[in-house]
Amino acid sequence: MDEYQTEDETAFVVEESVEAAIGGNAYQHSRVNQWTTSVVEQCLSQLSKLGKPFKYIVTCIIMQKNGAGLQTASACFWDNTTDGSCAVRWENKSMYCIVNVFGLSI
Amino acid sequence: MEGTDTYLIRPNHQHKFKAAIVKECIREIVRERLSGMRYDPEEVPELSRSLADCIKDKVKNAGFDRYKLVVQVVIGEQRGQGVKMSSRCLWDADTDNYAEDVFMNDSLVCVVAVFGSYYY
16 A cells, blocks of 8 residues: 655645636735635645545735745754645736645555 | 544643744754855755744654644745745644744745644
């Protein structure tokens, strides 16, 4: 039984979810709340459908394009052989979306 | 830590991941390191990485045995743009928890989230 999950697999699932949730929309302040929630929930439900023995933590940042800079960093204390993370960057003309997925094995 | 078998499927109440304590840890470190700082695109990568490592070490030393930690630091420039960050976790709500803190000054915004997951 393949217990491990590759980064590519995760990245693919996440990209699909982001595209489905906000693809083709322009940044609207009133809808951002709803978008982040739906991106994150979609990702999580697709990941749980994979049926792997992992706990997942998914974070999503949506930022309007206006020339400002943004930096994310993460430090983790876990088991390198079984746990991992994946970051997916998505953008369109008016906003950036960064999704981080951390998978912790049980 | 990961190799020893304790056969404990739930942490003792005293050993649970206490969000309030971790939030204090985060607050102290962030306020100390970022007060009076300006957003500088050259320095920010190094700053965010070292902040994440610092917070991870502090939380480790706070004594949460058998907890795997994920620390995420986001530093953004303040330029009037809209930003929203949200997260969801698929885990065991009895044993796992998280803590977060937001720091703002005139030129930057810093969000720190620490997630703790029990290793059975």
